[in-house]
């Protein structure tokens with residue numbers, strides 16, 4: 001009898017819980033119309049940057065490709081010639097492809113790159129209908145000259161990319177008041193890199 | 199208005215009944231559509247989701263979208279199915295679900311009843327019609343010619359038979375108190391006190407059996423997705439599936455109406471609040487009962503099949519019988 005009464009109590013408690021949940025705040029984010037705030041250093045789709053004189057930063061060194069734990073990057077370098085100059089260095093990437101389906105968005109490519117050419121933008125909406133369309137080649141990765149140079153993560157004010165290139169043209173949903181000290185990691189990397197360089 | 203009433207009075211009976219039926223059909227189908235939306239909303243809220251809100255403002259056009267989707271779906275018949283019975287079964291469910299409304303009164307205006315027919319054995323007819331509904335489910339599952347629907351329909355038959363007994367028992371208590379089998383008469387008998395007070399156990403039993411009769415959680419073993427894919431309607435698609443679906447909701451509406459008529463005082467206003475018309479009270483009571491149904495679905499998990507049977511035969515039926523005997527005794531002793 002005791003046990004049965006306890007069961008009835010449990011039943012009533014269950015009913016009161018479901019009822020009270022009706023008036024709770026619902027955590028749903030109505031995605032296409034409302035977008036979630038993400039961390040300022042969110043790792044999304046890649047972008048290949050340029051120098052201010054519109055030369056490509058990438059020198060085809062394949063360091064990103066060897067750093068990539070997911071084997072997502074394919075780089076085939078080629079020699080620059082004086083009348084067909086892509087990058088300031090000796091070589092440039094003749095082919096540069098990232099398979100975004102393999103990519104785990106770890107950002108190691110970004111850290112490996114000696115010229116800060118490859119960076120991860122916060123863009124995350126890449127849905128498509130064919131697998132093939134997830135292999136991004138240079139035509140989609142490289143910032144078009146008219147869109148500026150693209151900013152390295154450690155050059156972004158408060159870590160926020162203000163001038164995303166064409167690839168990442170979707171407006172960022174981040175706000176600067178997130179209180180996330182995003183610049184630190186970048187600054188540290190920058191100084192370390194400077195130290196190493198000279 | 200008077201002219202309208204006069205013309206209606208002069209019209210032949212079949213025409214009046216036809217008009218009433220068409221109107222009622224419209225009301226019931228609309229109620230079904232929005233009961234479904236309401237249920238999905240309530241379930242959503244109770245699970246911290248917003249529920250459907252993409253089609254139309256507040257999701258109000260969702261039923262229309264669902265209907266369009268169901269109509270456009272392909273109507274499949276499995277190779278192993280018995281084609282005639284397979285195609286017929288959903289409509290048995292649907293037709294019996296609607297047919298019940300021929301005897302349900304919704305309100306009263308100056309002594310004239312708001313119902314298609316005022317049958318003096320209303321409650322008996324109602325039970326008779328609604329019992330046929332199980333044929334739709336069991337034949338549908340059997341004629342599908344595949345195992346999950348068969349299991350579902352076997353369960354449905356067993357469950358319906360077991361719980362219908364206790365349900366009828368809970369009705370009889372009310373009938374003894376009211377001294378009539380006419381639904382309007384039962385409502386009139388509740389003018390001073392609604393029957394859920396003297397028949398509180400009867401009401402409890404009715405609520406439980408009503409959930410079981412309409413195959414809703416926690417008694418939805420008939421279509422238990424986790425074990426039986428979709429139960430009796432696994433093989434159905436398109437409008438035939440839709441018919442089963444509509445029948446389920448209309449049945450839900452029916453048991454809410456019966457609960458209102460038999461236990462919650464029908465269109466009688468509580469606490470003498472007669473400035474609100476009776477039909478509104480009726481709607482509110484039915485709405486409250488439907489809400490309870492949804493609340494139940496959001497709260498309780500599904501029974502295990504053997505427990506369902508044991509509960510029905512070993513607890514519910516004796517309890518209902520006891521309730522009946524005690525009621526009869528008290529009524530007899532008070533003379």
Ligand code: SF4
Pocket residue numbers: 064067068069070071072073098102103104105106107108109110
């Ligand atoms: S983010 Fe990581 S996984 Fe993706 S391409 Fe760069 S290194 Fe590879």
Ligand code: SF4
Pocket residue numbers: 057058059060061062063064065075093112113114115116117118
């Ligand atoms: S992106 Fe950077 S690391 Fe990769 S090949 Fe170009 S220069 Fe080298």
